[in-house]
Amino acid sequence: MESDVQYRFDRMTPLTWAFGALIALLGVLGVYMMAVHTRNYPLLTVFLYSIPSNCAIAIFPHEPVLVLYGKTVNLWKLTAVATLGTILAAYLDYKFFSPLLNLSYSAKYKSHRYYQNAHNWFYKIPFISLVVAGFSPIPFYPFKFMVYASKYPLWKYLSAVAVGRFPRYLYLSALGYLFQIPNWIIFGSFICMFLMVYYKKIISWIKKGFVLLSRFARGEKIRTGDRMSKNITLPMALGIAARTAKNIIIKRPICIALEVTHNCTANCRHCDKGPKVEDFQKTPEEYARICEELSPAIIQIAGGEPLLREDLPDIVRALHRRNRPPYLVIVTNASLLTKEKYLELREAGVRQFSISLDFPDERHDQFRRIPGLFKRLEGLVPGLLSLGNGDITLNTCITRDNYPYIKDVARLATKWGAKLNFSSYTDLRTHNDSFNLRHPEDTSRLSAIIDDMYRSSNGDYRSVMTSEKVLRRYNNFYEVGRNIPDCKTGEKFLIVNPDGRLTPCAMFIDERYDSHEELMEKFATNNACGGCYISIRANTEKPVWELLADNLRALRLSASDN
Secondary structure: OOOOOOOOEOOOOHHHHHHHHHHHHHHHHHHHHHHHOOOOOHHHHHHHHOOOOOOOOOOOOOHHHHHHHHOOOOHHHHHHHHHHHHHHHHHHHHHHHHHHHOEOOOHHHHHOHHHHHHHHHHOOOHHHHHHHHHHOOOOOHHHHHHHHHHOOOHHHHHHHHHHHHHHHHHHHHHHHHHHOOOHHHHHHHHHHHHHHHHHHHHHHHHHHHHHHHHHHHOOOOOOOOOOOOOOOOHHHHHHHHHHHHHHHHHOOOOEEEEEOOOEOOOOOOOOOOEOOOOOOOOOHHHHHHHHHHHOOOEEEEEOOOHHHOOOHHHHHHHHOOOOOOOEEEEEEOOOOOOHHHHHHHHHHOOOEEEEEOOOOOOHHHHHHOOOOHHHHHHHHHHHHHOOOOOOEEEEEEEOOOOHHHHHHHHHHHHHHOOEEEEEEOOOOOOOOHHHOOOOOHHHHHHHHHHHHHHHOOOOOOOOEOOOHHHHHHHHHHHHOOOOOOOOOEOOOEEEEOOOOOEEOOHHHOOOOEOOHHHHHHHOHHHOOOOOOOOHHHHHHOOOHHHHHHHHHHHHHHHHHOO
16 A cells, blocks of 8 residues: 655645646636537547546536537547546646645545545555546546545556546547437436536525525515625625725735724733823714725724724714625724624624633733723623624734633633634734744744644634634744744735824834825835734735635634524
């Protein structure tokens, strides 16, 4: 038996993603050629169509197509071209899915006995198994999975694909040539094969359509977001995705922090807010105008403590757009939050409440310097979550004081039914070095904690929204001497101050600009700072594919709360 233990990767490289993009591009081109140029370029069409019909995520059958073209095209040429297209699909699949299935954080399945048993059986006669599966009607997907997961030699895999698929394609082509099967029968078989695979999904679509039609007939409101979490509808989710994509292209911020006050009810040890200051606050309408110009996908309404603003519900109402971005988040220590205030803010348009939690017990009171705060959260958070909206996220800033206890915080979040997001401490705001993690003594310990959290299968840490990649980047920030260059502040995120002027980030609070263009010109284009890696930076600077994957995971977590 061949071993695959040595194959582990920490990340997907740009080249790997390029192979994935090429699969998608050629797949779309193959479907286009089949739909538009069915007769014009038969061999080219078959070659390209062989990719979407034979790749690892194929959704179209290849059998009817070969029977169709076998009626009119030279059998040997047709078979050779289809085989070459399939070999290309297998090559691209291998280059993309092998690294994907062997990432250090995605290969947990290899310790499962089902995988190990399948691995043992496959490696008794791997080449012959692939040839037989390639020729026969046996589903080929399980064999592909074993090839990519175990890194079976590429040349052997491609050889097996060629040896198995060539006679299969010749047989199918010969059926069309010998029997001249009518096109309507071939087309009908295509539809039947498609339905055999996707009938459950199609039936669910039909049922949903009938539900919507019946509601319409009864004069009821048609709600397109019924299957989504209560704190995000389908139109909102699509709007956030579209706004994010647009802003990435035109280099506008994905997320902004609207700090409606710099005053706070706490005096946290890791923060520079607390003492009362004059912050020249703007009106709700003025904030709405500023945010409309910036047009972010997400607005974090923060402070200080935003609940100190008596007009906070009015600010939310001014920013809220029904079923459209921006997605509104309140960032609070919850010292002033009540059920009544929660309901008022939710009615106004808030869709997520991010509540700070630094420790899983009364040490949180000492860190925030608010006596009794943890006990208050113990009753408040589960009580608000019992309303069924799934809109409470706990936010933990990782410091040298609390990192040994983040697993306990995660277990507590799971117990309460909340989600959990992590950020990392920086001393740029407080100039207090004592909360920075030390390398290697602290970073090695945190790395082991991360291993435990993301390898666990008992569900204790299912509340964690922060991806393993981001959490490891927080740790890497300290490993490399607290400097990660190429900060995208201004382009991906920024702060709107209480006075309405723009600041690149919380580390440069005295840098004030009157417009996004001025901020970009005078600060962002010359910014050489890499001295923080807080949550808003980490989550907006992700690669596009990672941003998409993590947001889909966040949506699933939100939906599971209901």
